[in-house]
Amino acid sequence: MNLFEQQANEFAGRHIGPDEKETSGMLATIGVRSLDELIDRTIPAAIRSKKPLNIPDPLSEYQYLTSLREIAANNKVFKSYIGQGYYNTIVPSVILRNVFENPGWYTQYTPYQAEISQGRLESLLNFQTMVSDLTGLPLTNASLLDEGTAAAEAMTMFFNLKNKDHDHITTPKFFVDNHIFPQTKDLLLTRAQPVGIQLVTGDYREARLDDSYFGAIIQYPGSDGAIRDYRSFIAQAHAAGAYVVMATDLLALTLLTPPGELGADVAVGSSQRFGVPMGFGGPHAAFFTAKEEFKRSIPGRIIGISIDAQGNRALRMALQTREQHIKREKATSNICTAQALLANMAAMYAVWHGPSGLTTIAKRVSLLTRTLATELEQLGYPVIEQYYFDTIRVRVKDVTAIRSAATARGMNFHYSGLCAGISIDETTSQEDIVNILAVFGQAAGTDLVSATFNEDDTLSNIPSSITRTSQFLTHPVFNTHHSETNMMRYMRSLEVKDLSLNTSMISLGSCTMKLNAATELIPVSWPEFAGLHPFAPADQWKGYGKILTELENWLSEITGFAATSLQPNSGAQGEYAGLLTIRAYHAAHGGAHRDVMLIPISAHGTNPASAVMAGMKVIVVKSDEDGHIDVADLKEKAAQFKDQLAGLMVTYPSTHGVFEESIAEICRTIHDNGGLVYMDGANMNAQVGLTSPGLIGADVCHLNLHKTFAIPHGGGGPGMGPICVIEKLKPFLPTHVNLPTLHFSSNGNGMTAGHQVHAVSAAPFGSASILLISYAYIKMLGVEGLTRATFYAILNANYMKARLEKYYKVLYSGVNGTCAHEFIVDLRPFKASAGIEAEDVAKRLMDYGFHAPTLSFPVPGTIMIEPTESEDKPELDRFCDAMISIYKEIRAIEEGKADKNDNALKNAPHTQQVICADEWKHSYPRSQAAFPLPYVRESKFWPSVARVNNTYGDRNLICTCEPVSSYASAEPVH
């Protein structure tokens, strides 16, 4: 490469850890001569790609950002008054800089390892407290994907509670009030059809619910902005035995009687307007909050309070943390990745403003809306609703005239029939109100408009019978950090409790915790991308259009498929969307009865959960002794269910970290029996550029962009899970009510009437703004860099395997003894020999400054290590040294040199408090506990709590910030 070409190719060298010298040393340890030889030994020749990917040449980081500025200029950021669940908001700079743009927050993993996650757990507990307080309902989860899916989760939760036996559905009906956001209705439709729910739409005032209804949804304030008092409707629904979910708005609830006090069973909504940019659809945190009686059924993750081994307060994920893994096809929700980072931002927004700050914002918004309404009426425009919070609908004679006047002044309204809807938000100023009036004035033939603002006006637009009287956010955390100094320190105090990628490698098998490069992330905050409303007119998002079209094409090329839908906003949503396309395809070809999905026993728990949600029956396929799919069992079951077979869900390379040689035969078997093959793309980091789902014979796959394509994990979200499909599945990709003709290559062509798949996310392109990250990743690596990344993901895993298998048993390898991009270390033998369990090893790794690999998935009692290509040899060596040192600690127990009960593993992790206590009662030295290897002395990461007691927390479920009095009485237990 000549001097001038070097710059464009430099990103690959920065993304990939090992340099040339390290590479040769690593290859020697593995016992192969070259990277090519390693790959030849690992990936079956029959499925190797013969030609390089058709992806453009790479750009340097500088070139990329320069070119992106030009693309960004093609997005027009109008002042949005569209509303409909998405509002302008002011992201407090202190939160933008210290959370949203801070790798200490965005590179965190889901807080399964509670001892090194107390910071984000605390912040998520704040989120839960905030939502519970504002909605008046006690039990909140730590976010869902978006408002529409949250509403659908509530519907299915109610359905499952009222219909235990799905073969005999007794209460199939769900009432949907007219004033629900259209995208929410679209999602309800998607979720209802496969499981046999009947949606009944209408006006809640005329609805007559009987015992065939299991539930109902109403929106407060409604999609038209109106505030309605639903108390008698809720009472009527309860009398009929039905549950009620209320979709609602957190800002409005600072002024309105909360849903819990009105009698609602569940409330859902989006916390976007609490300081999270619209981002053309996301990511934002949805919330789901419920009455106490739903505590065993609520979807998603709940953070709860427990104690640690020292008796100190400690937080952890409660109850259904591993719901799908435990319940699998009996799980009622497939939620895995949610929106933790955005929930943290929204919670911080509430911490920053506090109850009085939020109320002030809400009052200002509502007063501006009222002033606008009054002045519009003066201008001769009737305002339809009498009671509203921030949204009004104005009756107009000529929508086109209003639209063109608004467009000329850089404004977007929401139009329906002969109405213009206007939603005001915290960014709206008095001047903006006058500008809106000017639009209507122009259409009415006058440029003499003005407005009188009187801050002493009462909010007569909010009925007194439904005005909030209860207090909220009384906890000190929401009433302390209002100066920037305090706020900055508060966020930092939480951040340093958590081990993120900016501390050390997080080698989580199946989760692919690779570099999330700063250049990939920076544009996400640019106003041209962050400030767009997802339902803005298409001619205002041409920049996004270019990016999304290119990304779709590249993902189709990488997967070897014909088309891509960017809509699903998590891997599990992708699974669900992919299965719906399969279902719709069968139905359109006379196979509506095809509902059996074969799923290997080793599959991720979301697979069977998604299949059941898509209305399928799960038949489990066995694994053989080597961990591979038992082909004989698969063939037998495929033949047995030949007439009902919908397909197979397969993860490749397998969740055991192996490229199974039989994959082509497996796919053929399914096709021969009338089924289609769904490939779970969670392990795509081992395939890019070397093989593809298309080559192995699959028909549809999802991609976890938050794994392979560099979107950070954010402590449990955001993520994106696009699906890619073969040509014949193209007509069945998800659509969207607000973008009926998705104009991209992948959609809208040849739809078979009656078999359309409705929306799977609230926004047409899911969490569109973070698609920029994957776009940048591909654009800066280019075809060579992408392929090299795969080489190194496999090299790094095999290097670690070669070092560790001298000490530990590594389960499963390919035919030539290599692994793919991850491998499983068996810790089960140590239970009998030393009383040591996998969890002890996971916790002891924290004392060495490392996050544990994936624990007990897919095999209980094991850890699954996935280093990714982004770690260099010294870091891989530090981790291996830690594991080898732990092995020696276990040997010492086995040999009787260390105590079986009082040892460094059983007592791990060791906190500063324990190590520095005046008394040290253990049989091993403090230095071994805290600084077990020399590198740890140089940079020690301290777990902030000792081992967390999970069962204590589940027995005493507390999921909101405790009253301050409880801190005072907390006695350490010794």
Ligand SMILES: Cc1ncc(COP(=O)(O)O)c(C=O)c1O
């Ligand atoms: C193999 C596999 N499939 C599916 C998923 C679900 O993806 P998501 O968490 O994005 O919903 C995961 C997540 O870790 C996974 O590892």
